Amino acid sequence: MGSRNSTPVTVEEKPELLDKPWRDVVWDHSTRTDLKQFLHDYKPTIDSMPQARILLIGQIKAGKSSFFNSINSIFHGNITSQAGAGAMKSSLTLKYRTYQVKAGRGGQPMGFLLCDTMGLHATEDGGVRTEDIISILQGYVPDKYQFNPVQPMKADCCQACSTLTLKDRIHCVVYVIDASTIAILDKGMKNKIDEIRKRTILEDVPIMVLMTKVDKACAHVEKDLKNIYRSGYIKDMIYRASECLGIPPSNVIPVKNYFDESELNDACDILLLKAMKQMLDFADNYLENCEENTE
Ligand SMILES: Nc1nc2c(ncn2[C@@H]2O[C@H](COP(=O)(O)OP(=O)(O)OP(=O)(O)O)[C@@H](O)[C@H]2O)c(=O)[nH]1
Numbered sequence: 541m542g543s544r545n546s547t548p549v550t551v552e553e554k555p556e557l558l559d560k561p562w563r564d565v566v567w568d569h570s571t572r573t574d575l576k577q578f579l580h581d582y583k584p585t586i587d588s589m590p591q592a593r594i595l596l597i598g599q600i601k602a603g604k605s606s607f608f609n610s611i612n613s614i615f616h617g618n619i620t621s622q623a624g625a626g627a628m629k630s631s632l633t634l635k636y637r638t639y640q641v642k643a644g645r646g647g648q649p650m651g652f653l654l655c656d657t658m659g660l661h662a663t664e665d666g667g668v669r670t671e672d673i674i675s676i677l678q679g680y681v682p683d684k685y686q687f688n689p690v691q692p693m694k695a696d697c698c699q700a701c702s703t704l705t706l707k708d709r710i711h712c713v714v715y716v717i718d719a720s721t722i723a724i725l726d727k728g729m730k731n732k733i734d735e736i737r738k739r740t741i742l743e744d745v746p747i748m749v750l751m752t753k754v755d756k757a758c759a760h761v762e763k764d765l766k767n768i769y770r771s772g773y774i775k776d777m778i779y780r781a782s783e784c785l786g787i788p789p790s791n792v793i794p795v796k797n798y799f800d801e802s803e804l805n806d807a808c809d810i811l812l813l814k815a816m817k818q819m820l821d822f823a824d825n826y827l828e829n830c831e832e833n834t835e
Pocket residue numbers: 598599600601602603604605606607624625626627628630631632633634657658659660752753754755756795796797798799800
């Protein structure tokens with residue numbers, strides 16, 4: 541296990557399942573129901589703000605669009621694929637999209653938006669530009685903006701600066717990373733991430749890591765997702781990502797997206813909903829800070 545995909549992974553083999561889980565979770569239906577209810581009832585802490593904006597960034601094929609599809613599926617009650625997702629050499633997502641999640645078919649929009657971006661690429665002129673990510677953070681980029689890897693957004697595509705407020709900004713950044721390729725994060729990619737992270741610190745925006753494809757990275761987890769917090773391999777990957785990205789291990793959240801299944805299941809939902817809840821907790825922290833600073 542550990543290197544089951546075709547990509548060479550230079551980590552030591554750790555076949556064992558740990559006796560004691562390193563994070564506690566009760567894998568029953570009521571955990572899922574409670575988490576789902578929490579997200580359903582969620583409203584940003586600032587009354588004038590309709591929705592918390594969560595930005596998904598990360599390497600091409602990391603599973604950004606699939607995460608939105610997964611959360612959307614849970615609230616729809618069946619598997620959906622509104623955002624295009626798939627395995628392509630270049631980024632499949634070419635436009636900036638701010639996706640609403642609705643409570644069931646034709647239901648009310650939730651108190652959060654998931655903002656999907658084109659994948660980051662290690663080369664200077666491949667994938668989304670870091671300048672564009674910074675413009676998104678500040679709220680300048682409109683929904684459906686078409687990314688151009690060789691040129692950052694032009695001023696005439698910007699949302700009118702005079703009308704921008706806190707509600708247009710990003711309230712939590714999520715760096716999406718594929719658990720099965722962490723060991724091969726190259727220098728160009730690392731530099732881009734560092735640049736974005738420095739900017740998020742400057743803007744006081746919280747950042748967390750969503751670690752996807754845990755099923756692909758560990759055979760025990762593929763067999764039974766409930767093994768996730770007993771997998772020594774996944775624990776190692778979390779610490780490795782934490783060290784590499786300079787983000788505490790408690791802020792690296794593992795999930796398996798829905799990608800080839802036809803029905804929802806509780807264990808998959810629990811991990812996805814827990815991740816979504818942590819994003820909203822972070823967004824709340826950011827908004828509380830903003831409120832304190834304006835008082
Ligand atoms: N095994 C496994 N595959 C996944 C998971 N999440 C996504 N995938 C697959 O990974 C591929 C890429 O997923 P996307 O959601 O399109 O990734 P993305 O980050 O949006 O990629 P770009 O838009 O191209 O940058 C797809 O083939 C998905 O089916 C996961 O948790 N486990």
